[in-house]
Amino acid sequence: MERVMMKGNEALAEGAIRAGCRFFFGYPITPQNEIPEYMARRMPEVGGVFLQAESEVSAINMVYGAGGAGGRVLTSSSSPGISLKQEGISYLVGAQVPCVIVNVARGGPGLGGLTPSQSDYFQATKGGGHGDYRLLVYAPGNAQEMVDLIGLAFDKAEAYRNPVMILTDAIMGQMMEPVVLPPLREVSPDKPWATTGKKGRSKPNLINSLGIVGEDLERINVELQAKFARMAADEVRYEADGVEDADLVVVAYGTSSRVVRSAISRLRQEKKKVGLLRPVTLWPFPQQILAELAAAGKRFLVVEMSAGQMVEDVILSVNDRAKVTFFGKLNGTVPTVKEVYDRIMSLLPEGGEE
Amino acid sequence: MTHEIICAGFGGQGVMLIGQLLAYGGMLEGKEVTWFPSYGPEMRGGTANCSVVISDQPVGSPIVAEPDGLIAMNGPSLTRFKTAVKPGGVIVYNSSLVTAVPALPGVKICAVPANELARELGNDKISNMVVLGAFLGLTKAVAVSSIETALQQVLPARRHHLIPLNSAALRKGFSLVTE
Numbered sequence: 001m002e003r004v005m006m007k008g009n010e011a012l013a014e015g016a017i018r019a020g021c022r023f024f025f026g027y028p029i030t031p032q033n034e035i036p037e038y039m040a041r042r043m044p045e046v047g048g049v050f051l052q053a054e055s056e057v058s059a060i061n062m063v064y065g066a067g068g069a070g071g072r073v074l075t076s077s078s079s080p081g082i083s084l085k086q087e088g089i090s091y092l093v094g095a096q097v098p099c100v101i102v103n104v105a106r107g108g109p110g111l112g113g114l115t116p117s118q119s120d121y122f123q124a125t126k127g128g129g130h131g132d133y134r135l136l137v138y139a140p141g142n143a144q145e146m147v148d149l150i151g152l153a154f155d156k157a158e159a160y161r162n163p164v165m166i167l168t169d170a171i172m173g174q175m176m177e178p179v180v181l182p183p184l185r186e187v188s189p190d191k192p193w194a195t196t197g198k199k200g201r202s203k204p205n206l207i208n209s210l211g212i213v214g215e216d217l218e219r220i221n222v223e224l225q226a227k228f229a230r231m232a233a234d235e236v237r238y239e240a241d242g243v244e245d246a247d248l249v250v251v252a253y254g255t256s257s258r259v260v261r262s263a264i265s266r267l268r269q270e271k272k273k274v275g276l277l278r279p280v281t282l283w284p285f286p287q288q289i290l291a292e293l294a295a296a297g298k299r300f301l302v303v304e305m306s307a308g309q310m311v312e313d314v315i316l317s318v319n320d321r322a323k324v325t326f327f328g329k330l331n332g333t334v335p336t337v338k339e340v341y342d343r344i345m346s347l348l349p350e351g352g353e354e
Numbered sequence: 355m356t357h358e359i360i361c362a363g364f365g366g367q368g369v370m371l372i373g374q375l376l377a378y379g380g381m382l383e384g385k386e387v388t389w390f391p392s393y394g395p396e397m398r399g400g401t402a403n404c405s406v407v408i409s410d411q412p413v414g415s416p417i418v419a420e421p422d423g424l425i426a427m428n429g430p431s432l433t434r435f436k437t438a439v440k441p442g443g444v445i446v447y448n449s450s451l452v453t454a455v456p457a458l459p460g461v462k463i464c465a466v467p468a469n470e471l472a473r474e475l476g477n478d479k480i481s482n483m484v485v486l487g488a489f490l491g492l493t494k495a496v497a498v499s500s501i502e503t504a505l506q507q508v509l510p511a512r513r514h515h516l517i518p519l520n521s522a523a524l525r526k527g528f529s530l531v532t533e
Binding site: 030174259260265337 | 389412417
């Protein structure tokens with residue numbers, strides 16, 4: 001298979017095209033601008049639509065329209081822009097419109113900075129908009145996963161009729177790595193729920209998140225919760241590297257997991273028993289494996305580029321059965337390999353010798 | 355074997371390009387590679403840099419904090435990164451723009467009068483390729499031929515007529531340190 005070098009943002013954009021995405025609506029913001037730039041060039045080549053909206057709010061509502069009509073739709077932005085989209089995301093879930101939303105996260109709160117951050121974890125996994133809802137959230141760990149997970153995201157969005165989010169960050173977006181691109185695939189337009197015209201059916205299709213009549217709202221929410229339960233049961237993905245015989249398991253995703261991996265490979269050369277548990281889905285969170293590892297007596301270090309967000313899910317997963325330590329960076333910088341190495345060393349029993 | 359490299363210089367000196375060529379060349383040799391640029395608000399005339407990792411293993415952190423190779427195309431870049439270079443590492447710098455460099459313990463430092471050599475070849479703009487050639491000669495991070503193949507892929511077609519010139523510059527730098 002031929003490998004090509006691509007920036008993470010471009011790999012993601014090409015991955016979307018090859019997965020049949022034909023509609024992109026967005027508004028510029030660093031550090032995700034390579035996505036709309038790429039789409040502006042590429043979409044016309046495949047007969048798709050690229051449209052730069054007048055705002056993020058407008059873009060997410062265009063997603064609602066095109067997704068409701070059955071299109072494979074993508075929007076991308078970075079943290080402050082994703083905040084603007086939250087109302088639209090809640091509506092998309094309520095109306096059960098499939099779509100993919102990409103957050104190439106930067107530091108916040110507020111306008112923040114342009115540097116990478118993982119401080120949007122709560123927003124992505126706990127629901128940044130109103131109402132009882134969940135998004136399936138993927139966190140790519142390299143450029144290849146940018147390609148692979150965006151393809152998967154479109155399939156899952158349609159399978160569940162729910163928005164799917166890709167939560168990544170500035171490093172993953174700006175970095176170039178070799179990727180193997182899948183072939184362009186044709187996607188079946190067959191979506192019986194889509195608003196593409198009545199075509200002889202007796203009842204018109206309706207895309208709507210309103211549940212104001214009688215017990216409609218309860219019925220809608222029961223239906224949604226059943227769907228989220230199916231997602232929680234079937235969609236957990238993670239990578240476990242050397243966790244079985246580890247004294248300490250480091251939990252990290254995205255860019256942090258890359259730094260952790262470098263630190264762990266150094267530690268293993270020194271015969272230290274350290275494992276990596278990398279959630280690929282941030283929601284549903286890999287609770288089960290963490291609970292099992294906790295029950296097996298492991299201790300945990302969580303590394304994030306935030307004040308500590310995913311660490312709360314790790315603590316919930318291990319449920320007092322194990323000690324969980326946190327190491328985070330707040331200023332939009334990435335922890336160095338040495339910082340993570342030193343932190344792990346300080347947690348290993350007797351310096352971790354066998 | 356893993357090479358962790360920082361390429362740095364003024365904007366316009368082609369440091370991002372030589373970083374990409376290193377990564378591409380490594381990929382063509384079947385290695386795992388990453389290229390990561392400095393990005394964000396930059397000052398006109400300021401410095402630009404990129405991190406390149408070339409390894410037999412999957413690459414962890416794409417950000418190089420302690421390089422074993424530094425290509426410095428100007429003085430500010432050398433000042434900023436030289437003390438980060440690991441013992442046993444290599445610094446190749448553009449001595450056309452940098453004067454005295456004090457010795458660093460355990461680090462091999464190589465001066466390349468890149469602007470003069472580029473001018474001898476007839477084009478000032480290929481000083482980056484001369485320095486890259488010297489870096490390859492010292493580190494063997496990737497083969498010169500892999501960089502030449504990478505040029506076909508990295509440069510847009512309208513620039514392909516410049517590949518022989520780039521190739522000559524690479525080989526000039528390479529032979530400077532190997533002969």
